Amino acid sequence: MAEETLHVDGDRIPIVAKALSSKTRLQILKMTTEKDIDVSRIAAMLNQTEANISAQIKILEEAGLLVSRYEPGSH
Numbered sequence: 001m002a003e004e005t006l007h008v009d010g011d012r013i014p015i016v017a018k019a020l021s022s023k024t025r026l027q028i029l030k031m032t033t034e035k036d037i038d039v040s041r042i043a044a045m046l047n048q049t050e051a052n053i054s055a056q057i058k059i060l061e062e063a064g065l066l067v068s069r070y071e072p073g074s075h
Contacts, residue, residue, distance in 0.1 A: 012064070019063035024048065025056050032066060 060066035
């Protein structure tokens, strides 16, 4: 696995820290760095609802830690 460095502006540190403070969000980051994976599969693997996983992904996106894309009909 390649190691990357994340540079965070001082005013964004609380947002990034919050995003990284959740075990679920850390698991999502790990899963998505290994391969492309859809919300349904993440939810099933983590035994959580798709709605919750979507909410967690939104937090990661707002922190700049994850970029997702919508692919209609692919789940």
